[in-house]
Amino acid sequence: MKQVNLTTPLKEADIAKLRIGQRVLFNGIIYTGRDLAHKRLFELLEEGKELPINLKEQVIYYVGPSPAKPDQVIGSAGPTTSGRMDVYTPELLARGLKGMIGKGKRSPEVINAIKEYKSVYFAAVGGAAALISKSIKSCRVAAYPELGPEAIHELVVENFPAIVVNDILGGDLYEEGKKIYAVK
Amino acid sequence: MLNSFNDAYEEESSITGKDIIKQLIENARIAKSESMPICQDTGYTVIFLEIGQDVYFEGGSLEEAINEGVRKGYSEGYLRKSIVSHPLDRINTGDNTPAVIHTRIVTGDNFKITVVPKGGGSENVSAVKMLKPAQGAEGVMDFVVKTVKEAGPNPCPPIIVGVGIGGTFEKAALLAKESLLRPLGQPSKDDYGVWLEQELLERINKLGIGPQGLGGSITALAVHVNFFPAHIASLPVAVNINCHASRHKKVEL
Ligand code: SF4
Numbered sequence: 156m157k158q159v160n161l162t163t164p165l166k167e168a169d170i171a172k173l174r175i176g177q178r179v180l181f182n183g184i185i186y187t188g189r190d191l192a193h194k195r196l197f198e199l200l201e202e203g204k205e206l207p208i209n210l211k212e213q214v215i216y217y218v219g220p221s222p223a224k225p226d227q228v229i230g231s232a233g234p235t236t237s238g239r240m241d242v243y244t245p246e247l248l249a250r251g252l253k254g255m256i257g258k259g260k261r262s263p264e265v266i267n268a269i270k271e272y273k274s275v276y277f278a279a280v281g282g283a284a285a286l287i288s289k290s291i292k293s294c295r296v297a298a299y300p301e302l303g304p305e306a307i308h309e310l311v312v313e314n315f316p317a318i319v320v321n322d323i324l325g326g327d328l329y330e331e332g333k334k335i336y337a338v339k
Numbered sequence: 340m341l342n343s344f345n346d347a348y349e350e351e352s353s354i355t356g357k358d359i360i361k362q363l364i365e366n367a368r369i370a371k372s373e374s375m376p377i378c379q380d381t382g383y384t385v386i387f388l389e390i391g392q393d394v395y396f397e398g399g400s401l402e403e404a405i406n407e408g409v410r411k412g413y414s415e416g417y418l419r420k421s422i423v424s425h426p427l428d429r430i431n432t433g434d435n436t437p438a439v440i441h442t443r444i445v446t447g448d449n450f451k452i453t454v455v456p457k458g459g460g461s462e463n464v465s466a467v468k469m470l471k472p473a474q475g476a477e478g479v480m481d482f483v484v485k486t487v488k489e490a491g492p493n494p495c496p497p498i499i500v501g502v503g504i505g506g507t508f509e510k511a512a513l514l515a516k517e518s519l520l521r522p523l524g525q526p527s528k529d530d531y532g533v534w535l536e537q538e539l540l541e542r543i544n545k546l547g548i549g550p551q552g553l554g555g556s557i558t559a560l561a562v563h564v565n566f567f568p569a570h571i572a573s574l575p576v577a578v579n580i581n582c583h584a585s586r587h588k589k590v591e592l
Contacts, residue, residue, distance in 0.1 A: 176355065176553075178355075178358070218379065219379065219380075219419065219421075220379050220419070221375075221376050221379040221381060221417060221418055221419040222417045222418075222419065223417070224375070224417050227375075230375065230376065230379060230417055230419070231370070231375055231376040231377070231378060231379040232379055233378050233379050233380075235380070235460070236460050236463070236493050238493065258460075258492060258493070258495065258551065259460075259491070259492045259493040259552070260491055260492060260493070260552075278492070278551060278552075278553065280359050280362045280363065280366075280495075280551055281378075281460065281492075281495030281551060281582070282363065282366070282377065282378040282495045282582055282583055282584045283359075283362045283363055283365075283366040284366070284370075284376065284377065284378045284379045285366050285367075285369040285370035285373065285375050285376065285377060286362055286365050286366035286369055287366075288375070289369060303420075303431065304419055304420075316362070318355065318551075318553060320553075328553055328554070329491060329492055329552050329553065331554065332353070332355070332547070332549060332552070332553045332554020332555070333491075333546070333547040333548055333549070333552075333554055334547065334554075335353075335547065335554050336352065336353060336547035336548075336549055336554045336555050336556055337545065337546060337547030338545040338547065339545075
């Protein structure tokens with residue numbers, strides 16, 4: 156299958172070319188963030204305060220990895236369900252976040268915001284956590300160390316595999332894919 | 340699990356779907372060779388105990404001993420701690436305790452422990468419904484298929500669908516969970532169950548959800564149905580969904 160190489164930070168021109176169903180390989184820095192980190196970022200934005208990381212053109216990966224063994228960069232690190240982040244997402248996209256990696260459907264509000272702010276949502280393979288961890292070359296805590304697996308980590312990745320699910324045209328692979336293979 | 344992935348790879352008609360199943364096979368290989376978790380969500384520790392009535396436990400507390408085992412296992416095994424002490428305060432207990440323990444007293448003098456860590460993604464889309472007896476097998480199938488359809492990509496398909504039919508409200512849920520302990524794809528012992536399992540698997544795989552919900556012909560690898568007698572007024576049905584990262588371990592003492 157055709158694969159697209161993507162280097163972060165994501166540029167508008169790269170995003171504009173992405174279409175649902177394409178397989179991509181990420182290279183560069185991506186940030187982790189799940190429930191509690193999102194809540195904190197959102198609250199800071201509401202209070203008009205500075206964020207601990209600059210979101211511009213960045214990608215957030217929804218993950219809460221298992222602990223690393225002494226000889227590992229990171230433990231198993233597969234995607235978590237993205238829908239729980241939906242309430243916070245449009246605001247982060249408005250502040251320049253360009254990509255999100257997770258698993259599962261997004262709300263209509265998020266799909267609209269993806270279109271409006273010209274960003275993109277990718278799915279990583281849920282449960283392929285050992286495989287994915289192999290593409291993570293370094294990991295350091297970027298904010299909120301007290302949150303443990305929920306802290307914001309900065310990951311350097313090489314050929315991290317994902318699939319485009321929602322693109323700037325408003326396409327949704329979960330809907331389209333199902334239509335093709337459903338048997339009446 | 341691996342055999343089932345290989346069959347699924349052959350049968351899946353979507354290219355993306357095939358590619359995903361290939362990644363899952365490779366994932367299982369890496370997890371095994373590097374002894375790391377298949378999935379980072381190493382679950383709520385659910386424990387099934389079968390205690391022979393002639394077994395006598397001396398000193399201490401069995402429940403405490405089990406929790407101590409969970410504590411050690413999750414820290415020494417580098418597994419993720421995913422339990423919060425209060426469902427509304429949400430402060431992590433830090434050691435994945437307490438376990439959820441189901442106990443059955445049986446005849447004999449054996450003691451059997453089955454450990455079934457259960458991931459949150461697939462547990463969150465599980466459901467129980469009290470149907471009317473008149474709704475019968477059709478009603479049961481509609482509810483099961485609807486539950487899987489609504490779950491869509493969230494439980495990381497391909498999934499295993501556990502169905503409990505009968506008993507009371509809580510019994511149905513337990514039946515569904517217990518059906519997931521059966522070796523993958525081993526058919527029900529009950530003829531009605533065998534039929535229902537096949538029919539449900541076919542209907543579920545016609546939904547087109549596919550691996551990871553990205554479209555395809557393999558949404559479920561298997562459906563397991565367990566029954567229990569029901570009240571004349573009730574037809575309880577529970578659907579417990581398990582992801583492909585289905586893990587159990589049995590020890591007999
Ligand atoms: S549903 Fe299963 S495979 Fe998916 S993230 Fe949860 S535990 Fe892992």
